[in-house]
Structures are given as C-alpha cells and as structure tokens.
Amino acid sequence: AHRLIMNREPATAGQIGGTLSIQPAVQLVDAFNNPIVQGGIRVEARAASSNQSVVGTTVVTTSSQGLASFSGLRITGTAGVAAITFVSEGAESVTSRNITLTAGTPAKLVVLEQPS
Numbered sequence: 001a002h003r004l005i006m007n008r009e010p011a012t013a014g015q016i017g018g019t020l021s022i023q024p025a026v027q028l029v030d031a032f033n034n035p036i037v038q039g040g041i042r043v044e045a046r047a048a049s050s051n052q053s054v055v056g057t058t059v060v061t062t063s064s065q066g067l068a069s070f071s072g073l074r075i076t077g078t079a080g081v082a083a084i085t086f087v088s089e090g091a092e093s094v095t096s097r098n099i100t101l102t103a104g105t106p107a108k109l110v111v112l113e114q115p116s
Contacts, residue, residue, distance in 0.1 A: 001031050003092035004043065007067060010096050015104040016079050019056070023073055024096055026086045028066040036066045043068035043088045048095050052077035054084055079103045 004026045011022040026043060028036040041062040047054045056072035063069070075082050079101050087093040
C-alpha cells in the first residue's frame with residue numbers, strides 16, 4: 001500500500017491569495033515508510049476546507065526519487081486556519097499542518113451609502 005508523507009511542510013502563516021513563502025513537498029512511500037523511487041506519479045494539492053481553494057500549480061508529478069515538489073501555491077477564500085491535502089491515485093493522502101491566513105491587502109474601496 002502506497003501513501004504520501006510530508007517531506008516539506010508549507011509556511012505556517014500567510015495572506016489569503018498570497019504565494020506561500022515555503023512551498024510544500026510530499027514523498028511517495030511504502031507501508032514501511034521506505035521511499036518509492038518512481039517518477040511521473042501525479043500528485044494534486046487541494047484545500048482541506050470547503051471554504052478555501054488552492055490555486056497555482058496544483059498538480060505535479062513525482063521526480064525519479066518519488067518526490068512531488070510544489071511551487072507557486074496560494075490559498076484563496078476565507079481568512080483563518082487552512083490546510084492542504086495532497087492526493088494521488090492508489091495512494092493514501094496526507095494533509096499538511098495548519099496554515100494561519102490573514103486578510104490580504106485591500107483591493108478596492110466600496111461606498112455602501114452615499115453621504116447626504
């Protein structure tokens with residue numbers, strides 16, 4: 001039975017919509033935690049919560065050493081605590097540690113009521 005384990009955890013904090021300062025990597029291993037040295041295995045990063053989304057390069061393939069390294073990942077949606085789940089067909093998934101996300105830089109100002 002194959003499974004994924006965290007090789008490099010993502011940053012523990014960031015802003016909604018901002019690129020994570022530490023990008024995650026996961027390793028494909030066997031039931032005894034031995035690395036499976038096989039390239040070309042598809043691994044996908046997904047938001048662990050339904051009120052957030054992972055965007056960027058969310059699908060990568062493993063290197064010849066069975067390592068899937070992600071780059072440019074960002075989380076959009078609601079500020080608060082987030083996590084990323086990594087999935088690969090035929091392998092047990094793994095979820096990252098929690099990431100605390102704060103609101104991003106204001107994009108625009110909206111007038112809700114005109115002054116009288």
